[in-house]
Amino acid sequence: MSGLSIGQVAERTGLSVHTLRFYEREGLLAQPVRRGTAGRRVYSEGDVDWLGVCIRLRASGMPLTDIRRYTELVRAGEGNETERLEVLREHRERVLAQMHELDECLKLITHKVAVYEGRLGLRDNVTDCVPGASRPRRPMVLLKPDEDTQ
Amino acid sequence: MSGLSIGQVAERTGLSVHTLRFYEREGLLAQPVRRGTAGRRVYSEGDVDWLGVCIRLRASGMPLTDIRRYTELVRAGEGNETERLEVLREHRERVLAQMHELDECLKLITHKVAVYEGRLGLRDNVTDCVPGASRPRRPMVLLKPDEDTQ
DNA sequence: CTAGAAGCTGGAGTCGACTCTAAGTCAAAC
């Protein structure tokens, strides 16, 4: 069951084979990858799981150097749990901040979308309108200051 | 009231003067920046507002090329609202997806934090403990598979 | 037996987004 080629892992994780080798060079793998015939990489399920963690950390904006740091702690084995915790907690703070920021952005974008939908005489989805109800013609609204012209 | 130097705008927006000039070169400003004595940039409140929008778009992961595209639409004036809307809606989808992803990441991290806190014999914050209650010594838990060793 | 697919390595290239440097202008403070 265990024993995946780099190609299989690429398919499974969504990373390219290039990236998998790159991550390995960068020291992002907790254990050195086993090698099979002709020096080919043989990934265990554990390797793939760990890669999954790395991918999540990356996706949440943790830079590779920090992932490496964390990986090194894990590789070093028991005894440094406090440090690992610190890394994780710091990152969690950053993620929360990022979510907050994203929320603000979303508000802005949603506001703008609403404004343009209004300008174009749309109410939400066209399909939401009562069929047959005369769609109001574009009412030639004067541009509000605060909107996108100027 | 209107008429800010590049330095003032930098301070106000949190962008560096370098970045402000860079953004301008990249065509991210809706209107060309006014120039004062000796060719110095003089920013209007409108410029700063627009920069605020750009910053939010960037912060939510919109690449500069897309911000430029949107800016060009705005600069082109009335008549392309449908296109602007499309850009915004697409971006909103990406932001929502990103928030989802971040949420997953947060779950993972929070889980790991909880695991390490458990391993270290902490319950939440130390300050949450009843003072004087004997803190349990680290119970030498066997490592669960699924956790960070292997 | 040979062609093609997949793997290997070391190193180079790319891309996005800044970030900085050099050489110069200008206004105000001392």
Add this chain to the structure above:
DNA sequence: GTTTGACTTAGAGTCGACTCCAGCTTCTAG
């Protein structure tokens, strides 16, 4: 009147994170 400091430009440099290339081996199918 010179020094300081904020500004100007064109262009170069940096950094993170890939992404690809050349040249090689090795396995499988026809």
